[in-house]
Amino acid sequence: MIEILVLLTMGFFVVMIIHTNQMRLAIVYLAVFSLLAALLYLLYAAPELAIAEGIIGSGIVTLLYLAALKKNRVYTVGVVSIPSRLKVEDHYMYTLEGSEALKDIRDFFVRREVEVQVVFLDIPLERALDNTAYDLILSDDGKQITAHTDEDNYVMVELELMIQMRGFGGSIQFQRTSAGTIPTHGAKKEATE
Amino acid sequence: MDNYDSLDDLGEESLVIQLMIGLLYPFMLLFGFYIIVNGHYTPGGGFQGGSVLATLFVARYVVFPVDDTDSEVLHTIQKIFLAFIVLIPMAVLFTEVIHQLPRWQSAYLTLMDILIGVQVGFGLGVAVLRFAFFQGVGKTWHL
Amino acid sequence: MRYILSALLTFGAFILVTLITNGNHEVLDPQLYLYMIHNFFEDTDSKNAIAAILLNYRMYDTMFEALILLTAIIGMKQFLPRESDMKAGLEKKNHG
The missing domain is CATH 1.20.58 (Methane Monooxygenase Hydroxylase; Chain G, domain 1)
Structure with a gap:
């Protein structure tokens, strides 16, 4: 038995x-x-x-x-809320976790069989941009989500294309920073292949 | 706030794992040799004990990932032990010398268990170290 | 949908195999193993029958198992080179 x-x-x-x-x-x-x-x-x-x-x-x-x-390097996505009145609290994290944009980003990485971790940050945006640990930084100002990526990171270009094709181009805006501002260890490994 | 800096080292080693593996390390070694030496008396034997010894290499890699173990030496020791594993039964068992000497039978079993245990442990250790420190992603290796 | 279907298929095959295994009560002719379990202590002075079989009755098995391990590791060393091996190989190729 x-x-x-x-x-x-x-x-x-x-x-x-x-x-x-x-x-x-x-x-x-x-x-x-x-x-x-x-x-x-x-x-x-x-x-x-x-x-x-x-x-x-x-x-x-x-x-x-x-x-x-x-x-197998992990892509780290940092999420920053721009107005400091939006505190990183549990219900805010649940709302963002359930949002279509974050679901799509997770789905994109899972399809590419890459591990992704999402980190909610309690720090200002400039400080997060200086940090080298994040491959993609999403900043949420209440109405619109802006994605800050490195312009050399072609994985993020594919992500942008996918989001535009799915029709979320209005809700997520992409902003490229110049090369070297966000050194992406995850993408560098793939670029050498 | 002071927890800014702790966000910077997301990829660093975990202190809990380091402490626990450091605490368990001698017991794992002892357990491996216990299984090997008591192979003719309790369940266990060369292969199982050798696997425990190979786990030590992996545990050391998880805590301290530096390639300072010379896997060529381990591989040479493994080859020598394999030669003994082939030669000793040919000299003792297949000529049926051991059946004339009943007093030496358990000594023979223990010796063979130790040989097989070290052979399997070092062999799996070489395999694990090779796999862990493999660097050539997507490149061709020219002979 | 495809995930659910494959999950159901896997689980169905699993239950089928379990049922077949539990319904099977065939008993083999036990001569050899009866000889071994009655005589292993006198023959080999080992209290563990498996050690007696592996190291005495079936020594060839153990020898070739060890040889298989060595062969697998030689292949692994060939196909998973270290950085220094790769550099040495490249220099050798450029010179030769």
Whole structure:
């Protein structure tokens, strides 16, 4: 009985591995799947296989995938609200998280199989533009969202094209800063390929 | 506000992981050798213990990603141990010398477990280090 | 829609395989394994039957498994070079 339960849980985790959008979550689900497989081997009275599966499946392979994911540079999107009266609070973050623009940007990166993280910043726009850690900075002044990108970053050119094709050209305005203002480590790696 | 600067190092190492791996490191080493040496007595053996030893290389990479381990030395040691893994059974087991000496049988098993454990551990360690420090993205390597 | 369909297909195949596995109660002719589990302690002085089989009865298996690992790592070293190896290879190509 418990074996069938473990098997069904493993099946659930397999589906989750395939259908999750974030690679980090997929790696964690894979580790859980391996651990459940080790438990199953233990229930089938094969402790040697359980040790091997537990160590290789959830130890080496998980750490190796995490190391590989560390090489896969993450695009960081910083979100700045221009009027300081718009404090970065929970309900503001939820509204922006649910907005079409941010959903489209996430969807764009997921389609290109690139990891993306969105950071909400509590700092003024100039300071965020000086920071080298962000590949794309969205500034929200209540009516319009402006995207500040590096003009050498061709991934962002594609993003702009996609947004114009989808008809959000009015709601998001693109602004290019000169090269070197936002050094994009994510794009540099792709440009060398 | 003082938390501006903490936003700058989004890609840095995590202190929690560093401390936990540093704490667990000797226990992982001990566990690996325990599994290897008790291979003929409890579940486990060369392959499993060697995998634990290879996990040490990955853990070290996660904490301290600097390529200062010479994987050529590890690979040479692995080749020498593979030679012993082939030679010792040919000398002892296939000639049935070991069945005349019942007192040495568990010593033979322990020796083979240690050889296989170190071979697998260093082999997987070389593989992991090679994979982790691979730099040539999209370039062709000319022989 | 395609995601849901593939998820349903995967889950259906999984349940089918589980049911088939649980309905199968075939028992093989146990001569060899009976010999091994009755005699491994006298033959090899090992208390763990798997160690006895891997290191005594089936030593060739273990030897070639180790050889397979070495071969895989030689291939890995060939196809995942380090930076220094790549520079050395480029210089060699330019000179030769």
